[in-house]
Amino acid sequence: MKVPMKDNVTPAISAEEHARRTATQFDSRLHAALAKASSGLSPISLALAGMDWALHLASQPAQVARLATAAQQSALHWWADTLHNRPEDDNDPRFLHPGWKHWPWAPVVHAYHEAEAWWDDATRLRGMEPHHQEMARFYARQWLDMLSPSNTGLWGNPEVRERTRETLGSNLVNGWINALDNWRQQHGLAPVRPSEHEYRPGRDVAITPGRVVHRNHLTELLQFSPTTASVQREPVFIVPSWIMKYYILDLSPQNSFVKWLTDQGHTVFILSWRNPDETDALLDMADYLHEGVFDNLAAIKALVPDAEAVHACGYCLGGTLLSIAAAALSRPGQIEQAHLLPALKTVTLLAAETDFTEPGEMGVLIDESQVSLLEDMMAERGFLSGPQMGGAFQYLHSRELVWSQALRELWLGENEHPNDLMAWNSDTTRMPAVMHSEYLRRCYLRNELAEGRFPVEGRAVSLADIRVPMFVVGTEKDHVSPWKSVYKIHRLADTEITFVLTSGGHNAGIVSEPGHPNRHYAMLTRPADGPWLTCGDWQAQAMPQDGSWWTAWHQWLIGHGSGTVPGRLPLEDEALGPAPGHYVHQHYLD
Template sequence: MNREAQTNDNNAARLALQWQRIAVAANRLSTGLLRRQAEGDHFLFPDPQQIAQAYWRWGMALVKDPARLMATQQRWTAEALGAWQQVLSPDSVSEASDATDRRFKHPGWHENLTLDFMHRGYLLAARQALSAVDDVEGLDPHTRQMVRFYTRQLADALSPTNFAATNPAVLERAVETGGESLLRGLANLLEDLAEGDGQLRLRHVAPDAFEVGRDLATTPGRVVYQNRLMQLIQYSPTSETVHQRPLLVVPPWINKFYILDLNEKKSFIRWAVAQGHTVFVISWVNPGPELADTRFDDYLAEGPIAAMDVIRELTGETQVNTLGYCIGGTLLACTLSWLAARGEQERVSSATFFTTLLDFSDVGELSVFIDQDQIQLLEAQMARKGYLQGAHLGQAFNLLQANDLIWNYAINSYLLGRDSVPFDLLYWNGDNTCMPARMQSWYLRHLYLENRLRVPGALQLAGRPLDLGSINVPAYFLSTAADHIAPWRGTYHGARLLGGPVRFVLGGSGHVAGVINPEDSGKYGYRLHDQLPSDPDRWFRAAQEQPGSWWPDWRHWVAGHAGEQVPARTPPAGLEPAPGSYVRVRAPSGVG
């Protein structure tokens, strides 16, 4: 067989394989849709009806001010004419309409007159649509934020980069592959729809790209205790002596703990062990309907309080250093307040908070999803299932960075027909956990909606009133400048509620990358200032910028609260090796 014939056979085999994938995925999708229809499972979040009502309120406000509407239309016309004149100018190819917009970096957007005008017009229309929301008077802040958020989502979705016929990179690849890339993209799309039983479950990383315990969460240790809500892991020492006081890490249960143990180079847990800490980490259960009635109180009692009891029994130490991440930090603050109410705060030597909200007055764009109607919608769904599906939270978080976490991957997978690149952080991001119905309802209502944690005595947990001002242990508060989940100004206000000395540190990057920033990375930098004035921007202007990772700064700070050196502690045989079995349980794959 000559080379040309062999090439044709290979191409035919690849195309046949793609058609086979399409047929299998289509069958899975139809089966899933029929199942959802039979079960009456048509839940959508965000709720289109709530979004439509927000736009109706915006439209009514818009028509009440016809002069402003006319001025807006005139401005649009003038700017559209300016964009067309710019395209026709001799140097239009060298002028980038937005040099920072990565979506339009392909030279085809500027070399082709039609595409150049199209993308300039799109960017203009997107800006004008957002300004139309901002210019309208008479809207309540929540409605304005909702309309602006979903207008941006619509603008992002309508970008010409998201359509095969208008994306030069897609057309170029389709020609190069003889159309195979489009077939692969269709197969990828159908497989993701089938994974979500009809609702799109965009996968950033292939589900078999990593394995927890083999590629991720590999720091040696043992599960030394478990109850219905958590497994407690003690990690093996790597030094002959360790700090006297153990370190208890309380991770979020919205995600899995191994964000702190991704791999050897990026593992905060492995690094903390190497600094001479006896590290204990809570690995939360991935709950099902059997835990529907689990309360926030239960997470406190069966989480950090139970862990402290076990640590005291295993090590003989009556004090621990503590560390909480995100909602784990919120729970840690509640725990410290609860201990203070019982007169037992001396059990904790220090507290570290990673990107933690205690004052929920500024939660950024997450507030778009927080109002009475939307919480009731979630509660109705949780009442039926017994838990909030992890994929719903993942969808909400992805919408906050739609171009990076949705459309970028949709183009790569569905239009360019490429396989996803294995990336441990995104694998973790897609390894969702569920939320027990009763706990999640309490959390959303009392903290996000009503912001009651900041008010002394407004909340009780396990029979004790909470007062953050009663927390007098030294605290290290890490926030990150680009955090879209726990905005740093909001975390700053929460840090000021604590009654003890607080070291507030502002790292670079976002909610995850700014935290998982190893000391040898040389990235981002951080800011420090000893005082905590009421205005966070005043703090920012006075803070001194430091190069590199904040990890060494925390190492020095926590060492001052960790006691003397003692012989290293090897974990007992325990129940099973780290990372344990709880972390391996995956949430249901659908989003219904």
């Protein structure tokens, strides 16, 4: 375990090296200070993308002429449609109110959509660096989202005007109260009005009965009490992402993944990650791998001696970590203490990337300059704070999380009514500086896992070594782990892979309990060493089905299991305590 300690004796360094380190430290602190003004975004990355776009635009006069002509034609079409009062087929959720369909608002919305289409075309210039092209499109979309007619409030939004007439202006008063509450929260003051319903772990969510059965510096291992007389011989071991509290998979009883699995006759273990602080600055990926996966697998082997193997499951970054562990355990002699660990019967990856060449929207904000800026920010306190991480996601989805929310709260005077998933989403966690830097560089920037260069105990691991069956889930609307990126596991592992594409997004697609309306999924199994199928070929051959993928996974686990045993009660240790444990309650002021 690494902790940020200083040796009593500092090795002598040359004057030149001392000057270099001093200069680096000064620049790092300067960058960290400037990052507060740029919301943690690298102005250098933005400037490089803008320069790349501008130079390529200047060097392509024919494209400039084409874009100018396209703008003129768009303006003429807009004028003709306005004169003839042709309605626009608009499914944009920002303009669903009937008032946007009539003059003078309809022409404004039409012009706005024409501008969106034009800028999307204008940022696709031949010769640009792909990353810069993605950034140019992204930032153009961000500016257009900010300039949306829906953000004009009382003066230009027909929905706000109608609400103001109906309520005699009380919506504006409520909006002012909401704005004051937001200001107080941002400055560390208690909100004026408490939320209508707070979802607290152990009281409203994370209430599936169980015990903490093992604890180390980084994790608590929870085992849940059986609800059936007999259970499957192989327990299920779940590794959630370290950037989230584990109870995303144990929300309210009606949509708890953990409770549902327990009710189906599975012995369920899950990790609860510690929320790191300043003392954990030097924790790295090796620490997360050993204390998060290997140490807890050893604990499961000791706690459940009648099970020779486990069904291992990883969600999001937890799935990436689990895939590294599975690859290491699949190669004889890779892990020194492998004899203390149970075998992996199967491996399940939920919305987890193993190839980061197409990482979705997160990739827009990740390059060498941005990672360096993050490192400078983390060097101040030894971690990336929850609000800083949350701000990045908020920026990526500013249309829904900033502008539309501001419209509802400030202009329509509506109060947000959080559900259990929204409450979990605001329960932020931190990331140690060294680990987060290593993760971003090794996975996003260098793609070491996919290329067989990610080191574990001094040797690179390869996903091609995995031989146990895999169950991999992607979600249709995932902006964090796009399903086509998740699908690339087919190129990396030669084992039997059952791939599922389910409706929903990164969270709602996984938390998809049976009985939830309008859910569907498609599933297809590729045998070990089977032929490569493109994403399109897979979709053409996969069997579409209504309902939740949970039931399909349950049947898959039974099919790859070895029968049942009497239900297993978790070990009661008063020093460890009941579920949901201690770590899930950790909150630090950022």
